Amino acid sequence: MENQTKIAVVTGGSRGLGKDMAINIAKKGIDVILTYNNNKEEAQKVVKQIEEIGQKAVALQLNVAEIKSFDSFTENVKTALKNHFNSSKIDFLINNAGIGIHTAFTQTTEEQFDILSTIHLKGVVFLTQKMLLIMNDGGGVVNISSGLTRIALAGYSIYATMKGAIETLTKYQAKELGERKIRVNVVAPGAIETDFGNGTVRDNADVNAFIAANTALGRVGLPDDIGSVVAFLCTQDAKWVNAQRIEVSGGQMI
Template sequence: MTSSTPIAPIALITGGSRGLGRNMAQKLAQDGTDVIFTYHSNSVEAQSLVAEIEAMGRRAAALQLDAGKSGTFDSFAAAIGDVLGQWQCTRFNFLVNNAGMGVHAGFAETTEAQFEDLMNVHLKGTFFFTQKLLPLLADGGRIINISSGLTRFSTPGFAAYATMKGAIEVLSRYMAKELGPRGIGVNVVAPGAIETDFGGGLVRDNPEFNAIIAGETALGRVGMPDDIGGVVASLLRPANGWINGQRIEVSGGVSL
Protein backbone atom coordinates (compact mmCIF):
# COMPACT_ATOMS: atom_id res chain seq x y z
CA MET A 1 0.00 0.00 0.00
CA THR A 2 1.40 3.41 -0.97
CA SER A 3 1.08 6.64 0.93
CA SER A 4 1.46 10.24 -0.23
CA THR A 5 2.90 11.05 3.19
CA PRO A 6 6.29 9.35 3.64
CA ILE A 7 7.61 8.33 7.04
CA ALA A 8 10.60 10.63 6.47
CA PRO A 9 10.83 13.54 4.05
CA ILE A 10 12.44 12.79 0.71
CA ALA A 11 14.83 15.15 -1.07
CA LEU A 12 15.84 15.06 -4.72
CA ILE A 13 19.21 16.68 -5.43
CA THR A 14 20.59 17.10 -8.92
CA GLY A 15 24.35 16.79 -9.24
CA GLY A 16 24.48 15.12 -5.86
CA SER A 17 27.36 12.70 -6.22
CA ARG A 18 30.22 15.15 -5.75
CA GLY A 19 31.14 18.62 -4.55
CA LEU A 20 28.42 20.76 -3.04
CA GLY A 21 25.66 18.34 -3.98
CA ARG A 22 27.33 15.47 -2.14
CA ASN A 23 27.68 17.59 0.98
CA MET A 24 24.02 18.62 0.75
CA ALA A 25 23.00 14.97 0.53
CA GLN A 26 25.12 14.10 3.57
CA LYS A 27 23.72 16.97 5.65
CA LEU A 28 20.13 16.20 4.70
CA ALA A 29 20.61 12.54 5.57
CA GLN A 30 22.01 13.56 8.94
CA ASP A 31 18.82 15.59 9.44
CA GLY A 32 16.71 12.47 8.89
CA THR A 33 15.85 12.99 5.23
CA ASP A 34 15.88 10.22 2.62
CA VAL A 35 17.78 11.23 -0.49
CA ILE A 36 17.47 10.63 -4.22
CA PHE A 37 20.29 12.25 -6.14
CA THR A 38 21.53 12.40 -9.69
CA TYR A 39 24.98 11.87 -11.09
CA HIS A 40 26.32 12.61 -14.55
CA SER A 41 28.75 9.77 -15.30
CA ASN A 42 30.63 8.40 -12.27
CA SER A 43 28.43 5.57 -11.01
CA VAL A 44 31.11 4.29 -8.62
CA GLU A 45 31.26 7.66 -6.86
CA ALA A 46 27.46 7.76 -6.77
CA GLN A 47 27.11 4.31 -5.26
CA SER A 48 29.65 5.14 -2.57
CA LEU A 49 27.38 7.99 -1.47
CA VAL A 50 24.35 5.69 -1.51
CA ALA A 51 26.21 3.33 0.82
CA GLU A 52 27.25 6.20 3.08
CA ILE A 53 23.68 7.48 3.43
CA GLU A 54 22.29 4.01 4.01
CA ALA A 55 24.88 3.54 6.77
CA MET A 56 23.24 6.53 8.48
CA GLY A 57 19.97 4.61 8.50
CA ARG A 58 18.38 6.59 5.68
CA ARG A 59 17.16 5.49 2.26
CA ALA A 60 19.14 6.60 -0.80
CA ALA A 61 19.03 6.14 -4.56
CA ALA A 62 21.31 7.40 -7.34
CA LEU A 63 19.97 8.03 -10.86
CA GLN A 64 21.95 9.03 -13.93
CA LEU A 65 20.99 12.37 -15.49
CA ASP A 66 22.44 14.85 -17.95
CA ALA A 67 20.78 18.04 -16.73
CA GLY A 68 21.46 19.70 -20.07
CA LYS A 69 19.34 17.24 -22.07
CA SER A 70 15.72 18.20 -21.48
CA GLY A 71 14.53 15.46 -23.84
CA THR A 72 15.40 12.89 -21.17
CA PHE A 73 13.30 14.46 -18.43
CA ASP A 74 10.16 12.41 -19.18
CA SER A 75 12.00 9.14 -18.69
CA PHE A 76 13.74 10.52 -15.61
CA ALA A 77 10.41 11.45 -14.04
CA ALA A 78 9.27 7.88 -14.64
CA ALA A 79 12.43 6.61 -12.92
CA ILE A 80 11.71 8.85 -9.92
CA GLY A 81 8.21 7.41 -9.79
CA ASP A 82 9.69 3.91 -9.74
CA VAL A 83 11.96 4.74 -6.80
CA LEU A 84 9.10 6.33 -4.88
CA GLY A 85 7.00 3.24 -5.54
CA GLN A 86 9.74 1.01 -4.16
CA TRP A 87 9.78 3.22 -1.07
CA GLN A 88 5.97 2.96 -0.81
CA CYS A 89 5.51 6.67 -1.51
CA THR A 90 3.97 8.71 -4.30
CA ARG A 91 5.60 12.09 -3.72
CA PHE A 92 8.92 13.62 -2.70
CA ASN A 93 9.18 16.75 -0.56
CA PHE A 94 12.26 18.76 -1.49
CA LEU A 95 13.90 19.56 -4.82
CA VAL A 96 17.41 21.03 -4.90
CA ASN A 97 18.45 22.15 -8.38
CA ASN A 98 22.20 21.97 -7.91
CA ALA A 99 23.58 20.33 -11.08
CA GLY A 100 25.93 22.61 -12.95
CA MET A 101 29.10 23.12 -14.88
CA GLY A 102 31.44 26.07 -15.06
CA VAL A 103 33.14 27.97 -17.86
CA HIS A 104 35.95 30.40 -17.10
CA ALA A 105 36.29 32.63 -20.13
CA GLY A 106 36.30 36.38 -20.66
CA PHE A 107 33.24 38.00 -22.23
CA ALA A 108 35.09 38.63 -25.51
CA GLU A 109 36.38 35.05 -25.68
CA THR A 110 33.22 33.13 -24.70
CA THR A 111 32.01 30.98 -27.58
CA GLU A 112 28.42 30.39 -28.59
CA ALA A 113 28.87 26.70 -27.83
CA GLN A 114 30.02 27.49 -24.26
CA PHE A 115 27.07 29.84 -23.81
CA GLU A 116 24.61 27.22 -25.02
CA ASP A 117 26.09 24.52 -22.78
CA LEU A 118 25.71 26.77 -19.75
CA MET A 119 22.18 27.75 -20.72
CA ASN A 120 21.07 24.16 -21.30
CA VAL A 121 22.30 22.98 -17.91
CA HIS A 122 21.73 25.95 -15.64
CA LEU A 123 18.68 27.71 -17.05
CA LYS A 124 16.73 25.58 -19.52
CA GLY A 125 17.52 22.45 -17.53
CA THR A 126 16.35 23.92 -14.21
CA PHE A 127 13.21 25.40 -15.79
CA PHE A 128 11.95 22.28 -17.53
CA PHE A 129 13.28 19.74 -15.04
CA THR A 130 11.32 21.42 -12.26
CA GLN A 131 8.26 21.75 -14.49
CA LYS A 132 8.38 18.05 -15.35
CA LEU A 133 8.63 16.97 -11.71
CA LEU A 134 5.87 19.19 -10.31
CA PRO A 135 3.32 16.34 -10.32
CA LEU A 136 5.66 14.32 -8.07
CA LEU A 137 6.49 17.17 -5.68
CA ALA A 138 4.27 17.14 -2.61
CA ASP A 139 2.06 20.10 -1.78
CA GLY A 140 3.77 21.99 1.01
CA GLY A 141 7.16 20.96 -0.35
CA ARG A 142 10.10 23.19 -1.05
CA ILE A 143 12.51 24.00 -3.86
CA ILE A 144 16.03 25.39 -3.57
CA ASN A 145 17.75 26.66 -6.68
CA ILE A 146 21.50 27.11 -6.51
CA SER A 147 22.83 30.41 -7.83
CA SER A 148 26.14 32.17 -7.23
CA GLY A 149 27.67 35.14 -5.48
CA LEU A 150 28.71 36.21 -8.98
CA THR A 151 25.23 37.63 -9.57
CA ARG A 152 25.96 40.33 -6.96
CA PHE A 153 29.63 41.07 -7.67
CA SER A 154 31.54 40.79 -10.92
CA THR A 155 34.67 38.70 -11.41
CA PRO A 156 36.12 38.74 -14.95
CA GLY A 157 35.86 35.39 -16.68
CA PHE A 158 32.37 34.44 -15.51
CA ALA A 159 30.06 36.63 -17.59
CA ALA A 160 28.13 33.79 -19.23
CA TYR A 161 27.90 31.67 -16.08
CA ALA A 162 26.70 34.58 -13.94
CA THR A 163 24.15 35.53 -16.59
CA MET A 164 22.54 32.10 -16.26
CA LYS A 165 22.51 32.33 -12.48
CA GLY A 166 20.98 35.81 -12.61
CA ALA A 167 18.16 34.34 -14.68
CA ILE A 168 17.73 31.56 -12.11
CA GLU A 169 17.21 34.15 -9.39
CA VAL A 170 14.43 35.81 -11.38
CA LEU A 171 12.90 32.42 -12.21
CA SER A 172 12.93 31.48 -8.53
CA ARG A 173 10.78 34.46 -7.60
CA TYR A 174 8.27 33.52 -10.28
CA MET A 175 8.27 29.92 -9.05
CA ALA A 176 7.59 31.10 -5.50
CA LYS A 177 4.68 33.24 -6.69
CA GLU A 178 3.11 30.64 -8.96
CA LEU A 179 3.64 27.59 -6.74
CA GLY A 180 2.52 29.38 -3.58
CA PRO A 181 -1.09 28.17 -3.94
CA ARG A 182 0.25 24.63 -3.48
CA GLY A 183 2.15 25.68 -0.37
CA ILE A 184 5.48 25.15 -2.14
CA GLY A 185 8.24 27.53 -1.05
CA VAL A 186 11.11 28.45 -3.36
CA ASN A 187 14.42 30.00 -2.36
CA VAL A 188 17.86 30.62 -3.82
CA VAL A 189 21.15 29.70 -2.17
CA ALA A 190 24.04 31.63 -3.70
CA PRO A 191 27.47 30.25 -2.70
CA GLY A 192 30.62 32.27 -2.97
CA ALA A 193 33.87 30.73 -4.19
CA ILE A 194 34.13 27.14 -2.90
CA GLU A 195 37.02 24.66 -2.97
CA THR A 196 35.65 21.87 -5.20
CA ASP A 197 36.43 20.47 -8.64
CA PHE A 198 33.82 22.80 -10.14
CA GLY A 199 35.05 24.79 -13.13
CA GLY A 200 38.15 22.64 -13.39
CA GLY A 201 39.01 23.16 -9.73
CA LEU A 202 39.96 26.83 -10.24
CA VAL A 203 39.30 27.90 -6.65
CA ARG A 204 40.72 24.72 -5.11
CA ASP A 205 43.80 24.24 -7.27
CA ASN A 206 44.93 27.75 -8.24
CA PRO A 207 46.69 29.20 -5.15
CA GLU A 208 46.86 32.71 -6.61
CA PHE A 209 43.14 32.84 -7.41
CA ASN A 210 42.30 31.28 -4.05
CA ALA A 211 44.36 33.92 -2.24
CA ILE A 212 42.74 36.76 -4.16
CA ILE A 213 39.23 35.63 -3.22
CA ALA A 214 40.24 34.99 0.39
CA GLY A 215 41.66 38.50 0.56
CA GLU A 216 38.33 39.95 -0.57
CA THR A 217 36.33 37.93 1.97
CA ALA A 218 35.49 39.29 5.41
CA LEU A 219 36.12 35.92 7.07
CA GLY A 220 39.50 35.63 5.35
CA ARG A 221 39.15 32.41 3.36
CA VAL A 222 37.27 30.81 0.49
CA GLY A 223 34.41 28.45 1.22
CA MET A 224 34.33 24.69 1.71
CA PRO A 225 31.48 22.31 0.83
CA ASP A 226 30.57 22.05 4.53
CA ASP A 227 29.78 25.77 4.47
CA ILE A 228 26.98 25.18 1.95
CA GLY A 229 25.44 21.79 2.69
CA GLY A 230 24.42 22.76 6.20
CA VAL A 231 22.67 25.91 4.96
CA VAL A 232 20.62 23.93 2.44
CA ALA A 233 19.63 21.38 5.08
CA SER A 234 18.71 24.17 7.50
CA LEU A 235 16.48 25.92 4.96
CA LEU A 236 14.54 22.70 4.45
CA ARG A 237 13.79 22.19 8.14
CA PRO A 238 10.18 22.80 9.25
CA ALA A 239 11.22 25.76 11.39
CA ASN A 240 12.35 27.67 8.28
CA GLY A 241 9.25 27.05 6.18
CA TRP A 242 8.19 30.71 6.24
CA ILE A 243 11.31 31.79 4.33
CA ASN A 244 10.14 32.11 0.73
CA GLY A 245 11.19 33.89 -2.44
CA GLN A 246 14.55 34.86 -0.97
CA ARG A 247 18.16 34.85 -2.13
CA ILE A 248 20.50 33.66 0.63
CA GLU A 249 24.15 34.32 -0.15
CA VAL A 250 26.63 32.01 1.59
CA SER A 251 29.99 33.56 0.83
CA GLY A 252 31.69 34.47 4.09
CA GLY A 253 31.15 38.14 3.26
CA VAL A 254 32.99 38.50 -0.02
CA SER A 255 33.18 41.89 -1.76
CA LEU A 256 31.23 43.71 0.94
Protein backbone atom coordinates (compact mmCIF):
# COMPACT_ATOMS: atom_id res chain seq x y z
CA MET A 1 0.00 0.00 0.00
CA GLU A 2 1.31 3.44 -0.88
CA ASN A 3 2.20 5.98 1.73
CA GLN A 4 -0.87 8.07 2.57
CA THR A 5 1.13 10.98 3.96
CA LYS A 6 1.14 13.92 1.60
CA ILE A 7 4.45 14.89 0.02
CA ALA A 8 5.64 18.37 -1.04
CA VAL A 9 8.51 19.33 -3.33
CA VAL A 10 10.13 22.63 -2.31
CA THR A 11 12.68 24.09 -4.73
CA GLY A 12 15.49 26.06 -3.15
CA GLY A 13 14.73 24.52 0.23
CA SER A 14 18.20 24.57 1.75
CA ARG A 15 18.22 28.17 2.97
CA GLY A 16 16.28 31.40 3.39
CA LEU A 17 12.58 31.39 2.68
CA GLY A 18 12.63 27.92 1.12
CA LYS A 19 14.12 26.39 4.26
CA ASP A 20 11.42 27.95 6.39
CA MET A 21 8.72 26.78 3.96
CA ALA A 22 10.04 23.22 4.09
CA ILE A 23 10.12 23.18 7.89
CA ASN A 24 6.66 24.70 8.25
CA ILE A 25 5.21 22.26 5.72
CA ALA A 26 6.68 19.41 7.77
CA LYS A 27 5.03 20.84 10.89
CA LYS A 28 1.70 20.31 9.09
CA GLY A 29 2.42 16.58 8.90
CA ILE A 30 3.58 16.61 5.28
CA ASP A 31 6.76 14.87 4.06
CA VAL A 32 9.22 16.98 2.05
CA ILE A 33 11.52 16.65 -0.94
CA LEU A 34 13.66 19.77 -0.97
CA THR A 35 16.09 20.85 -3.65
CA TYR A 36 19.41 22.63 -3.42
CA ASN A 37 21.66 24.02 -6.12
CA ASN A 38 25.17 23.87 -4.61
CA ASN A 39 25.01 23.52 -0.85
CA LYS A 40 24.31 19.87 -0.09
CA GLU A 41 25.52 20.25 3.49
CA GLU A 42 22.97 22.95 4.32
CA ALA A 43 20.24 20.93 2.61
CA GLN A 44 21.08 17.90 4.75
CA LYS A 45 20.76 20.06 7.88
CA VAL A 46 17.23 20.96 6.81
CA VAL A 47 16.46 17.27 6.19
CA LYS A 48 17.64 16.53 9.74
CA GLN A 49 15.44 19.31 11.18
CA ILE A 50 12.42 17.91 9.35
CA GLU A 51 13.17 14.40 10.60
CA GLU A 52 13.37 15.78 14.13
CA ILE A 53 9.84 17.17 13.62
CA GLY A 54 8.78 13.61 12.81
CA GLN A 55 8.38 13.76 9.04
CA LYS A 56 10.38 12.15 6.25
CA ALA A 57 12.59 14.31 4.04
CA VAL A 58 15.16 13.99 1.30
CA ALA A 59 17.33 16.59 -0.48
CA LEU A 60 17.93 16.41 -4.24
CA GLN A 61 20.24 18.55 -6.36
CA LEU A 62 18.53 20.81 -8.91
CA ASN A 63 19.64 23.84 -10.87
CA VAL A 64 16.38 25.46 -12.01
CA ALA A 65 18.29 27.33 -14.73
CA GLU A 66 19.20 24.02 -16.41
CA ILE A 67 15.94 23.18 -18.14
CA LYS A 68 17.48 20.15 -19.85
CA SER A 69 18.17 18.58 -16.45
CA PHE A 70 14.47 18.44 -15.52
CA ASP A 71 13.92 14.98 -17.03
CA SER A 72 16.69 13.45 -14.94
CA PHE A 73 15.52 15.40 -11.89
CA THR A 74 12.02 13.96 -12.35
CA GLU A 75 13.52 10.47 -12.44
CA ASN A 76 15.41 11.28 -9.24
CA VAL A 77 12.15 12.37 -7.62
CA LYS A 78 10.48 9.11 -8.70
CA THR A 79 13.35 7.11 -7.21
CA ALA A 80 13.22 9.09 -3.96
CA LEU A 81 9.43 8.62 -3.77
CA LYS A 82 9.83 4.86 -4.11
CA ASN A 83 12.84 4.43 -1.83
CA HIS A 84 12.16 6.98 0.91
CA PHE A 85 8.41 7.47 0.95
CA ASN A 86 6.91 4.22 -0.41
CA SER A 87 4.98 6.33 -2.92
CA SER A 88 4.86 7.16 -6.62
CA LYS A 89 3.28 10.61 -6.50
CA ILE A 90 3.77 14.02 -4.94
CA ASP A 91 0.95 16.28 -3.72
CA PHE A 92 2.41 19.78 -3.69
CA LEU A 93 5.00 21.78 -5.60
CA ILE A 94 6.47 24.99 -4.18
CA ASN A 95 8.29 26.97 -6.90
CA ASN A 96 10.56 28.95 -4.62
CA ALA A 97 14.13 28.71 -6.00
CA GLY A 98 15.44 31.96 -7.40
CA ILE A 99 18.04 34.70 -7.42
CA GLY A 100 17.88 38.46 -7.28
CA ILE A 101 19.68 40.84 -9.62
CA HIS A 102 19.52 44.51 -8.67
CA THR A 103 20.37 46.81 -11.55
CA ALA A 104 18.99 49.93 -13.15
CA PHE A 105 16.69 49.26 -16.11
CA THR A 106 18.98 51.19 -18.47
CA GLN A 107 22.01 49.18 -17.31
CA THR A 108 20.42 45.72 -17.54
CA THR A 109 22.29 43.37 -19.86
CA GLU A 110 20.82 40.70 -22.11
CA GLU A 111 22.66 38.10 -20.04
CA GLN A 112 20.99 39.35 -16.84
CA PHE A 113 17.60 39.35 -18.56
CA ASP A 114 18.10 35.79 -19.80
CA ILE A 115 19.15 34.37 -16.43
CA LEU A 116 16.23 36.02 -14.64
CA SER A 117 13.71 34.85 -17.23
CA THR A 118 15.14 31.32 -17.26
CA ILE A 119 15.12 30.90 -13.48
CA HIS A 120 11.94 32.77 -12.60
CA LEU A 121 9.71 32.06 -15.58
CA LYS A 122 10.87 29.42 -18.07
CA GLY A 123 12.19 27.14 -15.33
CA VAL A 124 8.96 27.41 -13.35
CA VAL A 125 6.84 26.63 -16.43
CA PHE A 126 8.71 23.51 -17.47
CA LEU A 127 9.50 22.15 -14.02
CA THR A 128 5.81 22.44 -13.14
CA GLN A 129 4.92 20.54 -16.32
CA LYS A 130 7.22 17.70 -15.25
CA MET A 131 5.99 17.62 -11.67
CA LEU A 132 2.33 17.57 -12.75
CA LEU A 133 3.01 14.21 -14.37
CA ILE A 134 3.70 12.75 -10.93
CA MET A 135 1.27 14.88 -8.87
CA ASN A 136 -1.86 13.45 -7.32
CA ASP A 137 -5.17 14.98 -8.34
CA GLY A 138 -6.39 17.23 -5.54
CA GLY A 139 -2.86 18.52 -4.92
CA GLY A 140 -1.55 22.03 -5.20
CA VAL A 141 1.08 24.38 -6.61
CA VAL A 142 2.37 27.45 -4.79
CA ASN A 143 4.32 29.89 -6.94
CA ILE A 144 6.47 32.46 -5.16
CA SER A 145 6.27 36.00 -6.46
CA SER A 146 7.25 39.26 -4.78
CA GLY A 147 5.83 42.41 -3.30
CA LEU A 148 7.80 44.11 -6.08
CA THR A 149 5.01 43.35 -8.57
CA ARG A 150 2.86 45.85 -6.63
CA ILE A 151 5.54 48.20 -5.27
CA ALA A 152 8.01 49.61 -7.79
CA LEU A 153 11.46 49.95 -6.24
CA ALA A 154 14.17 51.11 -8.62
CA GLY A 155 16.58 48.40 -9.70
CA TYR A 156 14.21 45.43 -9.79
CA SER A 157 12.47 46.04 -13.12
CA ILE A 158 13.34 42.74 -14.82
CA TYR A 159 13.08 40.58 -11.70
CA ALA A 160 9.64 42.03 -10.93
CA THR A 161 8.55 41.67 -14.56
CA MET A 162 9.24 37.92 -14.40
CA LYS A 163 7.33 37.70 -11.14
CA GLY A 164 4.43 39.59 -12.76
CA ALA A 165 4.42 36.94 -15.47
CA ILE A 166 4.29 34.23 -12.78
CA GLU A 167 1.22 35.88 -11.25
CA THR A 168 -0.57 35.78 -14.61
CA LEU A 169 0.60 32.21 -15.24
CA THR A 170 -0.81 31.18 -11.86
CA LYS A 171 -4.34 32.17 -12.87
CA TYR A 172 -4.11 30.19 -16.08
CA GLN A 173 -2.69 27.17 -14.28
CA ALA A 174 -5.54 27.32 -11.76
CA LYS A 175 -8.06 27.53 -14.60
CA GLU A 176 -6.64 24.60 -16.56
CA LEU A 177 -5.78 22.34 -13.63
CA GLY A 178 -9.14 22.79 -11.97
CA GLU A 179 -10.44 19.65 -13.63
CA ARG A 180 -7.82 17.74 -11.65
CA LYS A 181 -8.81 19.63 -8.48
CA ILE A 182 -5.28 21.02 -8.29
CA ARG A 183 -5.19 24.47 -6.70
CA VAL A 184 -2.60 27.03 -7.80
CA ASN A 185 -1.82 30.14 -5.78
CA VAL A 186 0.87 32.82 -5.49
CA VAL A 187 2.55 33.94 -2.29
CA ALA A 188 4.21 37.35 -2.67
CA PRO A 189 6.64 38.15 0.16
CA GLY A 190 7.50 41.72 1.00
CA ALA A 191 11.07 42.69 1.88
CA ILE A 192 12.59 39.92 4.02
CA GLU A 193 15.82 39.65 6.01
CA THR A 194 17.64 36.85 4.17
CA ASP A 195 20.85 36.49 2.13
CA PHE A 196 18.73 37.06 -1.02
CA GLY A 197 20.16 39.82 -3.24
CA ASN A 198 23.42 39.78 -1.27
CA GLY A 199 21.55 40.28 1.99
CA THR A 200 20.72 43.93 1.25
CA VAL A 201 17.54 44.09 3.35
CA ARG A 202 19.17 42.27 6.26
CA ASP A 203 22.60 43.90 6.25
CA ASN A 204 22.06 47.46 5.01
CA ALA A 205 20.81 49.42 8.02
CA ASP A 206 19.47 52.29 5.91
CA VAL A 207 17.47 49.98 3.64
CA ASN A 208 16.17 48.05 6.64
CA ALA A 209 15.07 51.21 8.44
CA PHE A 210 13.45 52.64 5.29
CA ILE A 211 11.37 49.50 4.75
CA ALA A 212 10.40 49.22 8.42
CA ALA A 213 9.27 52.86 8.43
CA ASN A 214 7.09 52.19 5.38
CA THR A 215 5.50 48.99 6.69
CA ALA A 216 2.29 49.17 8.73
CA LEU A 217 3.52 46.62 11.29
CA GLY A 218 6.76 48.59 11.72
CA ARG A 219 9.45 46.07 10.87
CA VAL A 220 11.07 44.20 8.01
CA GLY A 221 9.87 40.66 7.31
CA LEU A 222 11.61 37.54 8.59
CA PRO A 223 11.74 34.13 6.87
CA ASP A 224 9.32 32.60 9.36
CA ASP A 225 6.71 35.19 8.39
CA ILE A 226 6.38 33.45 5.01
CA GLY A 227 6.78 29.70 5.50
CA SER A 228 3.65 29.27 7.60
CA VAL A 229 1.50 30.88 4.88
CA VAL A 230 2.91 28.55 2.22
CA ALA A 231 2.34 25.60 4.57
CA PHE A 232 -1.29 26.70 5.10
CA LEU A 233 -1.85 26.50 1.34
CA CYS A 234 -0.75 22.85 1.48
CA THR A 235 -3.52 21.91 3.93
CA GLN A 236 -7.24 21.17 3.78
CA ASP A 237 -7.82 24.48 5.59
CA ALA A 238 -7.00 26.15 2.24
CA LYS A 239 -9.18 23.85 0.13
CA TRP A 240 -11.22 26.71 -1.36
CA VAL A 241 -8.32 29.13 -1.89
CA ASN A 242 -7.46 29.08 -5.58
CA ALA A 243 -5.94 31.43 -8.19
CA GLN A 244 -5.09 33.97 -5.48
CA ARG A 245 -2.16 36.31 -4.92
CA ILE A 246 -1.48 36.43 -1.18
CA GLU A 247 0.92 39.20 -0.26
CA VAL A 248 2.79 38.61 3.00
CA SER A 249 4.47 41.93 3.66
CA GLY A 250 3.19 43.29 6.97
CA GLY A 251 1.44 46.05 5.03
CA GLN A 252 4.46 47.39 3.15
CA MET A 253 3.96 50.65 1.24
CA ILE A 254 0.16 50.67 1.61
